[in-house]
Amino acid sequence: MPRQRDVQAQRELLSNATWQVLAEDGLPGLTLRAVAERAGCTTGLVMHAFPTKRALLLHARDLLYERTAVRQDAAEAASADAFDALAAVLGQAVDLPHGHHEESRVWVGFLAAALADEALAERHRAANRSFLARIRRLVAACRPKWTDEQCELTTKSLVALVEGLNVLAAADPEAYPARLQQEALAKALTELRA
Amino acid sequence: MPRQRDVQAQRELLSNATWQVLAEDGLPGLTLRAVAERAGCTTGLVMHAFPTKRALLLHARDLLYERTAVRQDAAEAASADAFDALAAVLGQAVDLPHGHHEESRVWVGFLAAALADEALAERHRAANRSFLARIRRLVAACRPKWTDEQCELTTKSLVALVEGLNVLAAADPEAYPARLQQEALAKALTELRA
DNA sequence: CCCTTTTCGTAACAGACGTTACCGTAGCAG
């Protein structure tokens, strides 16, 4: 059995390259050749690691979800109470910490692609509903006496605010600096403060 | 001078076709041939009405801005006071009235395209800042004693909420029905109610 | 050391893209 490769590492390498191309050149610039060049290989490797371009796109989308989920888990675990967790999870969503500002651009790219691709739309909905469930759980923990309707409305309002800030900041960073985003989030969270 | 055409009407026809294709098939499906077929002509006419595909895209983007601006002017003019105007302008932004639900999808498509096209990004920023200025003027009219910082934060929070609702509803209509969007907006406006 | 098997770069493929050149044709001037 000669010569083995690390399939998992290859797929992650290529998914990261997909991100970078998507963040820099947008959806129209996302070609297999661009991804291959960014990853330092040729299209041959890409097509051996993924059967098709769609598979590469879907894997990159899954990777985006996994990473945000991991960060949110970490932010939540490091918090003292439910309100802190809510502020931490939403706060790192609007001000991405480790030079991950490109994630917003990538997210917008995937979102636009999902509008015409049912498989991508499915993943988007799953990811967003997972996010909604997390926020809702924390909101309910902050305000145990609230009705389901109140929790749902607050949850979806918070998520819409955060994603709106992200989207608008991705397209016009000057109009939506990080500090303003944090202030907007803090103001929206005041009604939940214990 | 034989045979004249209505250039303006042609450009509007083609821009509308561009919208429809963009809303249905997304950015990757937006080809000159698809636009021509949707408009009921051939690529020959398209290339005579617009010098290039980019010009067509930019014109369609301008048309989007003009239409929303007209609707916002009308909504504002039909309102009794500043608060009503604020509620009307933002309300019709989240629940598009005349079967214009596709506008959200088109908006997302243009946004994603703007991330890699400087000319489109320019138009997006101009349109959004115009929208921000309108909302800010109305917010200031509702709360004359507020500082500039308070007005700005509230304005950008409201706009982010509205655009976030729009974007999320475009990708997952079931999770963000029209009534929930209206309720979320109404709740965000309570602090401005006189 | 050689051989086998997997890996992956090379190159070609068909198709679709934006764009261009060309020519038939429709409609007003005379």
Next chain:
DNA sequence: CTGCTACGGTAACGTCTGTTACGAAAAGGG
């Protein structure tokens, strides 16, 4: 009615796309 000219449909161009076929190189088993 005739002729001229702008209009717009047809078809081709070169380029780039995703995908496929093939062959060279590399690495573990005997």
